[in-house]
Amino acid sequence: xxxxxxxxxxxAQKALKFLQKHGIRCVLERSLGKGGCxxxxxxxxxxxxxxxxxxxxxxxxxxxxxx
Amino acid sequence: xxxxxxxATTYPKPxxxxxxxxxxxxxxxxxxxxxxxxxxxxxxxxxxxxxxICADFFGASPENTIFTLNCTHALNFAVKGIAxxxxxxxxxxxxxxxxxxxVYSAAKAMDGACTMFEVEFDTEQTVLNAERAITxxxxxxxxxxxxxxxxxxxxxxxxxxxxxxxxVCFILDAAQGAGTLPLTSENADIICAAGHKGLYGxxxxxxxxxxxxxxxxxxxxxxxxxxxxxxxxxxxxxxxFESGTINTAGVVALGAGVDxxxxxxxxxxxxHELSLCELFCSAAERIDGIILHNRITPQNKNRxxxxxxxxxxxxxSEEGARLLSExxxxxxxxxxxxxxAHKKIGTIKGGTIRFSPSAFxxxxxxxxxxxxxxxx
Numbered sequence: 001x002x003x004x005x006x007x008x009x010x011x012a013q014k015a016l017k018f019l020q021k022h023g024i025r026c027v028l029e030r031s032l033g034k035g036g037c038x039x040x041x042x043x044x045x046x047x048x049x050x051x052x053x054x055x056x057x058x059x060x061x062x063x064x065x066x067x
Numbered sequence: 068x069x070x071x072x073x074x075a076t077t078y079p080k081p082x083x084x085x086x087x088x089x090x091x092x093x094x095x096x097x098x099x100x101x102x103x104x105x106x107x108x109x110x111x112x113x114x115x116x117x118x119x120i121c122a123d124f125f126g127a128s129p130e131n132t133i134f135t136l137n138c139t140h141a142l143n144f145a146v147k148g149i150a151x152x153x154x155x156x157x158x159x160x161x162x163x164x165x166x167x168x169x170v171y172s173a174a175k176a177m178d179g180a181c182t183m184f185e186v187e188f189d190t191e192q193t194v195l196n197a198e199r200a201i202t203x204x205x206x207x208x209x210x211x212x213x214x215x216x217x218x219x220x221x222x223x224x225x226x227x228x229x230x231x232x233x234x235v236c237f238i239l240d241a242a243q244g245a246g247t248l249p250l251t252s253e254n255a256d257i258i259c260a261a262g263h264k265g266l267y268g269x270x271x272x273x274x275x276x277x278x279x280x281x282x283x284x285x286x287x288x289x290x291x292x293x294x295x296x297x298x299x300x301x302x303x304x305x306x307x308f309e310s311g312t313i314n315t316a317g318v319v320a321l322g323a324g325v326d327x328x329x330x331x332x333x334x335x336x337x338x339h340e341l342s343l344c345e346l347f348c349s350a351a352e353r354i355d356g357i358i359l360h361n362r363i364t365p366q367n368k369n370r371x372x373x374x375x376x377x378x379x380x381x382x383x384s385e386e387g388a389r390l391l392s393e394x395x396x397x398x399x400x401x402x403x404x405x406x407x408a409h410k411k412i413g414t415i416k417g418g419t420i421r422f423s424p425s426a427f428x429x430x431x432x433x434x435x436x437x438x439x440x441x442x443x
Binding site for chain 2: 007008009010011013014028029030031034035036037038039061
């Protein structure tokens, strides 16, 4: 499963809505990552690929912290 | 009771604002963005929804739409955030204390300086005055969108062009303009707005909208629910400026207020309120013993926000406002926290009574006020 780490809830929520708008199924969860508390987008859509997700996120100014 | 003190805070609020606020107190009862449980995440989603509504309204991105406690709070973030050692500020001669006090404080703390420019009725002259005040050290031009005392609008677009040309950050105090005047993040580098005035949100809400062009240092640091491993304040927004738990119910209800304004349109609200001001001015100027400090007419109304200052010849402003209150008309007397504007119009000693309608006032109420003014 593709997961995307995002520091801010605002950016994470923006990313979630944008990906969903583009038909990519995903869920947002709170996570404890490298920098401490943050958020993680889990891409549950099996058809999604990393390059596509990254391109979409970059287009709305959300850094693509794929893991 | 007829409430005409909307320049201080709008009342009543739209029904949807009351409903949303009340609902948010229970439905959004967890701390947003702090925990991973469903209640906290749902609350954070509601805050985000409001943020998105506010961002769309000002043509900004959600990340650059920062919730504050009020416009003063936002102005302090902007002014003190941009201040650097030896920096210079330019301010208009109509500023509210919410702007002028942080500017003077920041200039003093940074061994900087501040120059005031005169706002005139002539746009070109006003811009020229502002241009003359700018120096190579000017960090920001801080200016109100409209005077909270006499309603005179400043040439926001022209001042924005000037600031762009001179590489100066334009900080706009939109306390009296947000919700009626056409203000977007195109108009200024940083827009500071009250949530509880023309945006019809609850008191205890405000906004700082930035275009991200000018990095701001922080004046408040603390927990943001993000990047928690670091003891350094996050560099990403809105978290950078939203330390501590926000006024969640207020912020969610602010979204309902902005939605109300969006549906009604700022233009229609402005036209309605200016029409009430026109009626008030045309009738009040014919009453003996009433002094109008600004007159809004069909010819000049595009230069005004819906605010009219007046006085009784026989009474001081506070006494006059009290008499009107006894007759059921609620207006504010005094200096309205804007001594500069009062110096400008010669009312610094006695202040004025301020007539400021909202979308909920009507012509009949103004006619009744006029009848009362005639009797007093």
